Amino acid sequence: MIAMSAAPTGYTNFNGDFIEFGSPEALAEEARTTALDRDHVFHSWSAQDKITPKAWATADGAILYDYEGRAFIDMGSQLVSANLGHNHPALVEAIRTQAGRITNLNPAFANDIRSELAGQIIACAQGEFSHVFFTNGGADAIEHAIRMARLHTGRNKILSAYRSYHGATGSAMMLTGEHRRLGNPTTDGDIYHFWAPFLYRSSFFAENEEQECERALTHLAETIAFEGPGMIAAIVIEPVVGSSGIIVPPAGYLAGVRELCDQHGILLIADEVMVGLGRTGKFFAYEHAGADVEPDMITFAKGINAGYAPLGGVVMTRAIRDTFDAQAYSGGLTYSGHPLAVAPALAALKVYEDEKIFERVASLGENLIGPRLAEIGQKYAAVGDVRGIGFFWALEFVSDAQAKTPAGADAMAAGAAALKEHGVWPMVSGHRFHIAPPLITTETQLEQLLEAIDVAAAAVDAEIFALAR
Template structure:
C-alpha cells in the first residue's frame, strides 16, 4: 500500500503535499546547502534531492511522488527500505545496549560473526568488524602485510575499493587521481574486460588467457616474493559492473598459491545476494575460496554503518600471541550488528537469493539483451543477478539527459558516466522490476532519439 505521508524528525505525522511538508522540504534543502559538504562533488554545482520517506523498493518525495529505487541507494539497501524485521532488531537493541567498548564481549556481535562464518563457503574462522567497506579494505591490507611479511599489494585498473588512504591508492579508476600518494607499495594491472579489451582479444577465452599471462608478468616484474596480496572485486562494481570470464578468478588463485600471495576478495558491493549467490566469488566454482573477504553494505542492508573482514584461521593465528596493530572504537557496534543479525536470518531462509538468481536470468537479462538488438546506441549489456549495466555509444551528458524518462516512469535512476547501473533492492517485486525495465527501455530510446536528431 502506498504511503500517504511521513513521520518527521519531531515524531509528527505529516501528509505528503501539505503546506507543512513543503516547508520542511525547503528547510532541509536550505540547511543542506548552507552547512553540508557533499562527497565527490563540486559544491556549487549540485542540487541534492531531499526525500521524505521510503518503503520497500520505493522512495517518496515530499509531494508523495513515488519512485522505484534503481540503485538501492549506493547498492546497499539489499532488503529494501524500512524492512520491519531489521527496524525491529534496531529498536530491540536500542532498548537494551546501545554502545559498548569493542574490547568487551558483545552477544549480538558474537552471534553475527558465528552466522557469517557458518554461511560463508570455504575454510574461514573469524570476522573483524569495521565501520564500512573502506575500513575493511584498509585492515585486510594491513593484515596481509603483517601475515606475509611483504609490502606490495596489487589491484586492477577499473576498480573501486574506498576513499581512505590505502583503499584510495588501491582503487584503479579516475577517482584515485589527484589524491596524495599515501601508499606507494600498491601497483595496478589490467583485469579482463572483453568489451574494452586491453589485450586485443576476440573472445572471452582469449581475454581470460591473456589477462592471466599479463598478471603473471606483472607479478614477475614486481617481484613475487615481495607481494603480500592481490585484491579483486569478484564482480567489478562502480567501475562498470564487469563479470569476469570463466576461469579467471581460479587462474588468479593459482598464481597466488604458486607465489605465496594472499587473495583478498572485495565483496563490499556484491556480497550478500547481489549476484544471486551469498558472495560473488562463489560463481568461480565449489573449490574456489579467497584468503580474506571484505564486506559491508548488504550485510545489514545499509541500516547502519558496518563492514568487516572474514579471514582464515591461519591469518587469525598470526595474531594469536602477537597483538594486531589495528582497531576501531565502533568495531561491531551493537546498533549496527543488530540489523545484520536479522538480515542474515532472512538470507539464510533461502528465498531471497535464489529469487535474485532466477529473476536476473529470466526477467532482467532478456529485456536488456533486447535493447542491444533494437537500439544501435546500446553498446553493451552485462551483469548477473540484480546487478547490471547498460553501456551506450554516447557521451555522459547525453546519457544523463535520458534520466528524465526514468522519472516520468516513476524510477529514480542510477547513472554512471555513459552507463545505466541497474541494482534495485533484492526484495523488489516482479511487477516493480518490470516497471523498472520499462523505464530503462524508455530512457534508452530517448537517448537513441537524441543522437538520431543530432545527425540531421
C-alpha cells in the same frame, strides 16, 4: 513472502509529527531541508555549487517518496547497499530491540550478537575461515585487510585492477584503479595495478571470453614477475567489478588468479563490499567461480545489514588469525561490531534465508532482468553492451558503436530525465545505466523498472543521433 504495501499518504518527520504529502507543511519542510543542506552540508564527489541534492520524505520497500508524495523505484539501492529495501520491519525491529538493551559497547568486550553474527558469516562463507574483524564500512575493511596481509606475509606490495573501486580512505583510494583515485595525495606507494579481463573493451585484443581470460592471466603473471613475487603480499580483486562498470569475469579467471597466488605465496583478498550478500545471487560473488575457489580474506559491508547502520568487516582464515595469537594486531576501531549495526545484520541474514532471497535474485536475474535488458540492447544502436548477473547489470551507451565512443553527458541526462518521468530514480555512472534495485523489489516493480529503462534508452538513443545529424 515479498509483497507490496499500501502506498503511504504522508510521512512522520524527525519530531514525530505526521505530515500529509503535498501539504503546505510538507513543502515547507522540503524547502527548509534543502536550504539547510545548501548552507551547511559538504557533499562527497561533487563540485559543491554544481549540485542540487534531492530531499526525500520517506521510503518503503523498493520505493522512495518525495515531499509531494511522488513514488520512485530505487534503481540503485542507494549506493548498492539497500539490499532488503527501506524500512524492512524485521531490521527495524532488531534495531529497536537492541536500542532498549545496549546501545554502545567497547569492542574489547564480548558481545552476544556480534559473536553470533561472526559465527553465521563463517558458516555461510564458502571456504575454510575462522574469524571476522568488524569495521565501520567497506573502505576501512579494505584498510585492515591490507594491513593484515602485510603483517602476515612480511611483504609490502599490493596489486589491484585498473577498473576497480575499493574505497576513499588512504590505501583503499590508492588501491582503486579508476579515475577517482587521481588527484588524491599518494598515501601508499606500494600499490600497483594490472588490467583485468573486460572483453567489450579488451586490453588484450581478444576475440572471445576464453582468449580474454587466458591473456589477462598471462598479463597478471607477467606483472607479478616484474613486481617481484616475493615482495607481493596480496592481490585484491572484486569478484564482479562494481561501480567501475559492473563487469563479470570470464569463466576460469578467478580460479587462475587463485592459482597464481598459490604459486607465489600471495594472499587473495576478495572485495565483496558491493557484490556480496546476494547481489549476484550468491552469498559472496566469488562462489560463482566454483567450489574450489576461496580467498584468504573477504571484505564485506553494505548488504550485510542492508545499509541500516554503518557496518563492514574482514573474514579471515585461521592462518591469518594465528599470526596475531601472541603478537598484538596493531589496529582497532571504536565502533567495531557496534551493537546497533550488528543487530539488523543478524536480522538480515535470517530474512535472506527465510525468504530465499539469493535464489530469487538468481532466478529473476537470469529469467527476467537479463533477457529484457538484452532485448533493449538489440533495440537501440546507442546501447554498446549489456552485462551483469543477478540484480546487478549495466547498459553501456556509445555514440559510435564501432569505435565504442562513450555517450556524452547530454545524452545520459536525457536518459536520466526519462527514468524520473517514469517513476524511477536513476543510477547513472558516466555513460552507463547501473541497474541494482533492492533484492526485495517485486516482479511488478521490476517490470515497471525495465519498461522505464526501455523508454530511457530510447531517449539516450534519440539524443545521440539527433546530435549526429
